[in-house]
Amino acid sequence: MTDPILDVRNVSKSFGALKASDDISLNLVPGEIHALIGPNGAGKSTLIKQIAGGLKADSGEVWFDGEDVTHKTTVARARLGLGRTFQVSSLAMDYTVAQNVVLGALGHRGKIGLKGFFRPAMKDKALLEVAHDALAQVGLEEFANAITSELSHGQRRQLEVAVALTLSPKVFLMDEPMAGLGAEGSQRLTGFLDQLRHKAPILLVEHDMDAVFSLADRISVLVYGEIVATGTVDEIRSNPIVRTAYLGEDDAQ
Amino acid sequence: MRKETILNACVLLGLLAVPLWALSVDEPFIITLATKAVIFAIAGVGLNFALGLGGLVSLGHAAFFGIGGYTMGILASHAQNYAPLMEWPLVIEGTKSMPVIWLFAVLFSSLFALVIGALSLRTSGVYFIMITLAFGQMLFFFMISWPAYGGEDGLVIYVRNGFPGLNTLDPIQFFGICFALLCIVLFLVSRMARSSFGLALSGARQNEERMQAVGMVPYRLYLIAFTISGAITGLSGALFADLNRFVSPTMFSWQTSGEIMIFIILGGTGRLFGPVVGAAVFILLEHMLGGLSEFWHVYLGAILLGVVLFARGGLIQLVAGREVAHD
Numbered sequence: 001m002t003d004p005i006l007d008v009r010n011v012s013k014s015f016g017a018l019k020a021s022d023d024i025s026l027n028l029v030p031g032e033i034h035a036l037i038g039p040n041g042a043g044k045s046t047l048i049k050q051i052a053g054g055l056k057a058d059s060g061e062v063w064f065d066g067e068d069v070t071h072k073t074t075v076a077r078a079r080l081g082l083g084r085t086f087q088v089s090s091l092a093m094d095y096t097v098a099q100n101v102v103l104g105a106l107g108h109r110g111k112i113g114l115k116g117f118f119r120p121a122m123k124d125k126a127l128l129e130v131a132h133d134a135l136a137q138v139g140l141e142e143f144a145n146a147i148t149s150e151l152s153h154g155q156r157r158q159l160e161v162a163v164a165l166t167l168s169p170k171v172f173l174m175d176e177p178m179a180g181l182g183a184e185g186s187q188r189l190t191g192f193l194d195q196l197r198h199k200a201p202i203l204l205v206e207h208d209m210d211a212v213f214s215l216a217d218r219i220s221v222l223v224y225g226e227i228v229a230t231g232t233v234d235e236i237r238s239n240p241i242v243r244t245a246y247l248g249e250d251d252a253q
Numbered sequence: 254m255r256k257e258t259i260l261n262a263c264v265l266l267g268l269l270a271v272p273l274w275a276l277s278v279d280e281p282f283i284i285t286l287a288t289k290a291v292i293f294a295i296a297g298v299g300l301n302f303a304l305g306l307g308g309l310v311s312l313g314h315a316a317f318f319g320i321g322g323y324t325m326g327i328l329a330s331h332a333q334n335y336a337p338l339m340e341w342p343l344v345i346e347g348t349k350s351m352p353v354i355w356l357f358a359v360l361f362s363s364l365f366a367l368v369i370g371a372l373s374l375r376t377s378g379v380y381f382i383m384i385t386l387a388f389g390q391m392l393f394f395f396m397i398s399w400p401a402y403g404g405e406d407g408l409v410i411y412v413r414n415g416f417p418g419l420n421t422l423d424p425i426q427f428f429g430i431c432f433a434l435l436c437i438v439l440f441l442v443s444r445m446a447r448s449s450f451g452l453a454l455s456g457a458r459q460n461e462e463r464m465q466a467v468g469m470v471p472y473r474l475y476l477i478a479f480t481i482s483g484a485i486t487g488l489s490g491a492l493f494a495d496l497n498r499f500v501s502p503t504m505f506s507w508q509t510s511g512e513i514m515i516f517i518i519l520g521g522t523g524r525l526f527g528p529v530v531g532a533a534v535f536i537l538l539e540h541m542l543g544g545l546s547e548f549w550h551v552y553l554g555a556i557l558l559g560v561v562l563f564a565r566g567g568l569i570q571l572v573a574g575r576e577v578a579h580d
Contacts, residue, residue: 052466053465054465073465074465074466075465075468075469075470078465078466078467078468079468084466086462086466090460090462090463090466091460091463092455092456092459092460092463093459093460094455094459095455095456095459099452099456100463102452103452103453103456103463103464103467104467106449106452106453106467106469107464107467107468107469108467108468110468112449112450112453116448116449116450117444117445117448117449117450118441118444118445118448119448119449120444120447120448121447121448121449121451121452122447122452124449127449163463163466163467166467167467167468
C-alpha cells in the first residue's frame with residue numbers, strides 16, 4: 001500500500017466526561033475514498049474539526065502530506081491542500097455563485113498583492129477560468145449569476161464542492177455532501193465523487209448508505225468516539241459488531 | 254445603468270452645483286456649509302470602508318479624525334510661530350503647505366489605525382465597539398491634558414494653509430480642493446471595493462469560516478481595511494481643521510465618532526455614496542433645524558429612528574432600491 005497522505009494517529013478529545021474521540025487512528029491513501037460512518041453523536045464532526053483545524057485534540061497527532069499539522073491553524077492546513085466542505089453549507093450568502101468560487105480561486109492564489117487592491121476581481125481572467133471550470137464540473141454553470149442565498153439546499157451543497165475544487169486540494173474532507181440532495185442529486189454527486197477520487201482522495205462522512213457502499217474503498221465505523229471497525233465494503237457489511245452497533249438499528253426499523 | 258449609479262451622479266453634481274449657485278448670489282456661508290458636508294463625507298467614506306465592507310463597527314473613528322486635525326494644527330502652529338518642531342539631532346520645521354500636511358495626516362492616522370486595529374480586532378461584535386470607543390476616549394483625554402498644544406482650548410491657526418497655485422482663503426477654491434479630494438477618495442474606494450481585496454474583505458464579513466477554509470486570514474483583511482479606513486478619515490480631519498482654522502479636543506470626542514456613523518446610517522451602509530448623502534442631509538438638517546431650536550438633535554434622532562425602522566438600507570435604498578452598485 002502507498003504511504004497515506006492523511007494520517008490521524010491516536011487522537012483523543014474529551015468534553016468533560018464525554019469522550020468524543022477515543023484513541024482514533026485512521027488514514028487516507030492516494031486514489032481512495034475512505035468513508036466514515038456512525039450513528040448521530042458518534043463524534044464524526046468532532047473528528048473532522050480536529051483534522052481540518054479549529055478544534056485541538058487532547059492527545060495524538062494529525063499528519064498531512066508528510067507534515068505534522070496537529071498544531072497548525074485552519075488557514076495553514078487549507079493552504080497545505082486540505083479542501084473541506086461543511087456539513088451545514090458555509091458560504092458567502094450575499095455573493096453570487098460566481099463570486100463564491102472566485103473567492104476560492106483567490107484563496108488558492110495565496111496572495112492579493114498591490115494589484116489586488118485595484119484590479120476588479122470579477123474581471124480577472126485567471127480567477128474566472130478556475131471558477132467557471134469548477135462550476136462546470138459540479139453542473140452549476142448556468143447559476144453563476146444567481147445570489148447564493150437564493151439557491152436550493154442541494155445547489156448550495158454543489159457550490160460547496162465547487163469552492164473546494166478551486167483550491168485544487170491534495171485531500172478532500174467532505175462532511176455529509178449528500179445531505180438533503182434528493183435521490184437524483186445524490187446519484188449525480190455519487191458519480192462525480194467516483195471520478196474525483198483520481199484527482200485527490202476523499203475522506204467522506206456520509207449518512208447515505210447507498211452512496212457509501214457504492215463509493216467507498218474502505219469504511220471506518222465510529223461509535224461513541226471509537227473506531228469499532230475499518231475495512232472494505234464487504235468486510236463492514238458482514239462485521240458482527242458493526243451490524244449490532246450500527247447497521248442493526250436500520251434492520252430493526 | 255443602475256438606478257443607484259444615476260442617483261450617485263446626481264448627488265455629486267448637486268454637491269457641486271450648490272456652492273456654484275451660492276457663489277453667483279454671493280453667499281459665502283453656504284459655500285462653507287457645502288465644504289463642511291464634503292469634508293464630513295470623506296470621513297464617512299473612510300469609516301464606511303471598514304463598517305460597510307468589513308462589518309467593523311468602529312465607534313472610535315474620531316481618533317483618526319482628530320489625529321488628522323492635530324497633524325495640521327501642530328505642523329501649522331510651529332510654522333506660524335517660526336519655532337521648529339525639533340532641533341536635535343536634525344532640525345524639523347513646521348509647514349503651511351496643504352499637500353505636505355495631508356501626507357503626514359494620512360501617515361499618522363494610518364499608523365494609529367494600524368496599532369488600534371491590531372489590538373481591537375482581537376475582539377468582535379459589541380466588544381469591538383467598546384474597545385474602539387475606549388481608544389477614542391483615551392486620545393480625547395490625552396489631548397485635553399496635553400498643554401503643549403492648547404490643551405482644552407485647542408489651537409488657533411491664523412491663516413489657512415496654502416496650496417500651490419490656488420488661493421485657499423477664497424471659499425470656492427478651498428471647496429474645489431475638498432471636492433476634488435472627495436472624488437479621488439470615492440474613485441479609489443470604489444476600485445478597492447470591486448478588487449480582489451474588496452471581494453475577500455466582504456467575504457470575511459459574510460462568513461469567516463468560509464474564508465479560513467479557502468486559506469485566507471480574516472484578521473489580516475480586517476486590519477488592512479481598518480488602516481485604510483483610518484487614513485481616509487485622518488485626511489478629512491486635516492481638511493476640517495483647515496476649514497475652521499482651529500483644532501480642539503472635540504474632534505476626538507465620541508460624539509464625533511457617532512456623527513460619522515450617523516452619516517453612514519442615514520445614507521446607507523455599505524453603499525459607496527451612502528456617507529456622502531448622509532453627510533449632506535446632516536448638514537442640511539443642522540442648518541435648517543438648528544435655526545429653529547437649540548435642541549435640533551431631537552428631530553435628527555426622530556429621523557434617524559425612521560430610517561432605521563423603515564429604510565434600513567438608508568436613503569439611497571429608499572430611492573434606488575436594494576441592488577448595490579459599486580461604481
